[in-house]
Amino acid sequence: MPLNWTERYQHLAASARDSRLREFYQAGMVAANTPIAEAPLIAVDFETTGMDAQTHGILSIAMIPMTLQRIELHAAKQWIVRPHDPLTESSVVIHGITHGDIAQAADITDYLEEILKFAAGRTWVVHYRGIERPFLQQTLLNRIGESIEFPVIDTMQIEAQLRRKPLTAWQRLLQRTNLKQYPQPSIRLGDSRQRYRLPYYPPHDALTDTLACAELLQAQIAHHYSPDTPIGQLWY
Amino acid sequence: MHAEQTEILHFLERFAPFNMLPREELEVVATSISVGYVRAEQTVLEYNQTIDDLHIIRSGEVEVLHKTGELYNRLTEGGYFGEFGLLRKGRVRYPVRTLEDTLLYYLPRDVFTRLFDEYDDFAEAVEVEEHRRVQFAVKQDQPKHDLLSETIDTLISRETVTIDASNTIREAAELMTNEEVSSLLIMDGERSLPVGIITDKDLRKRVLAVGRSDQESVHTIMSSDLVFVQYNQRIFEAMLLMLRTNLHHLPVLKKGQLLGVIALSDVVRHESKSSLFVVSSIFKQNSIEELQTLKADVQASFVRMVNEDANSRMIGASMASIGRSFKQRLLELAEAKLGPPPVPYCFIALGSMARDEQAIVTDQDNALILDDSYQPSLHDEYFVELAQYVTDGLDACGYPYCSGGIMATNPEWRQPLSKWREYFTDWIETPTPERLLHSNIFFDLDAIWGEKHFADELNQLIQKSAPRHKRFLASMAKNAVQRTPPLGFFKDFVMEKDGKQNNSINMKRRGTAPLVDLVRVHALSIGSTQRNTFARLEDIIEANILPHGRGPDLRDAYELIAMVRIRQQARAIAAGEEPDNNIHPDQLSDFERKTLKDAFQILSHAQKYLRFRYSIH
Known part of the structure; x- marks a missing residue:
């Protein structure tokens, strides 16, 4: 991924064919040396029918605009969309989104303009970057024949770097051969939050998960970085 | 979405x-x-x-x-x-x-x-x-507080008692006794409005003291300088009027008809109600920790009274009743914890609380009078614990421990009644200024809890023997002139008599306390039963022991000094600061400085007079 997102956006704004994407890029992106405290951010959480962007679909999108100081929960938005993948029973149980909800929901392309306008100019904040960006990229490829790019800050990755020491080759060998285990601290959202004395939130509500992730980023920066940390050190 | x-x-x-x-x-x-x-x-x-x-x-x-x-x-x-x-x-x-x-x-x-x-x-x-x-x-x-919004008619609870001017003094006195009133409005035949008023005081001063016959007509002794108020005027206005005219009774009119009379005591009682919400919540708390949470409420009711221009007497009385309630509740809780007392006792307050003129910044002064059946070996453990509980509780609730050790936890001040009689007899009959320096405060004494008559007995002892012991009074007087007021203000400095300049002045040490001490000496010398400084001054003025006009001057000076101190403390609290007794001249308006300077001068003159009266050099 390019670290100079400002230039990358300029380039993409020129080459994008879809007008909604063009506008998204034209909103621009801050320079990599911008202090994190001054960068517009947006916390995002997708609920999906599975883990694989190639075969599963997006069920819901929750977004909360934020900065390092304030999470603007009052401005939060949430969309339920119809996945292109037939809804599996298990995901229904987890997300509390029923077939009825889905049947009434519109296709993501109906909301695309609104969603992209809302997120434009902001760096995404997610817990595990393997979901939101790949799912949106795959979905857009399938629907409008064009992918999308934007910078993402991954609170799980930050936590992994802070908490997990890489194993030596010898340790990896011992662990792989089941001779010895090197347990690592959990970097799941709930467990990570506990370390910062953030309150317990029940999982699997899209908006609550988004808020949980946004708060975690604020706590991580407060404890381990500084408001002056360049955003380029944190994004992917 | x-x-x-x-x-x-x-x-x-x-x-x-x-x-x-x-x-x-x-x-x-x-x-x-x-x-x-x-x-x-x-x-x-x-x-x-x-x-x-x-x-x-x-x-x-x-x-x-x-x-x-x-x-x-x-x-x-x-x-x-x-x-x-x-x-x-x-x-x-x-x-x-x-x-x-x-x-x-x-x-x-x-x-x-x-x-x-x-x-x-x-x-x-x-x-x-x-x-x-x-x-x-x-x-x-x-909506404004009671004193500002409530009207005079709410204070009138009974029908007016009147008598025609043609009746005799004796008939008037009989009517007052039967009706249990302290004042009587005098009517004149057909006229619908009263022409005068007589009070208990008039019967004493204008009849008994001068040997006037009680068969004379009542109109010969009445005061005819009546000031009427309307039923729908604010209680507050009536209070100001009383202060300005020095009249303690005001007839009230409604649509031109006589509705009743209000007395200064009615107004004071009314105001003390405003602190009732604090007092009532004190009695609802079940531990020192809970009582502690009311500290802010106490400060709040103090600031409110100041903001609404209550006078120092009202504020002092309200703060004292709050302080008394804290003590009473703590004693209730202590007895609940320790069980009933082994012998009867009386918990007493000393100093400003006993005088009904407590400030917001005040330490605790208290003592225990025990029944004479008290035996230290059997009973002291109980009272040690009781005293400890109450003094700790008071400290937690914003009444810090007395630095002079005048507290019931001190064995010297936890004694049976007979011992207390000895103390007072000793202080009064074989006094020295040094010995009295720290026992000044015991001559303002009030029962808080338990056997009230223990405290009454001691007060009677003081009233009876103090006037007869000139050396005692002279010793008290000598102590009373130790602390002097400053000369006045210069720029932003306090000017001392020796020309020294200070940045601030302790209004208690240099103002209210010497004035209270001085008034106490005079009150003791005439055997006054009053403890409040204003009430003592009334007795002193009536006893005519001061040069003409000095009594009322002292009263005004006390009010002024006390209010400057109180207002400053209220300002500090409202600004989130810790109130104290210090005033910086730059915090005073020109008017305050000028009047304060006058008040200090009155106090200074009064101290000079005290020196003269008791031959102190």
């Missing part, structure tokens, strides 16, 4: 004042919130910074501080802060720091103030729990 804030909603509905709101309002609140994380030991709000949100603690812990950095409050999950600034001028009054990592929910000012205005329950809940001081800030928008 707007999002549902279920998590926030669930949180808010667990805590006051939000749980007072209807569901649909709570949803509005939940969707107005923004969120922020603050690490432990960081400043959240600085003094005087602008503030736009109510801060609600989702998790963590914070300290709310006074401007001076002193702790005001600690808050945790569900607590909120910043409301004072929001309701006031949008400026932070109480700085806040985090103690632990804290997650805050921010509720925008406009939503908060709208809820505050629209929902009485919500507003009330915001004001409860040590938040009462908000009331002063928003006073302008709220």
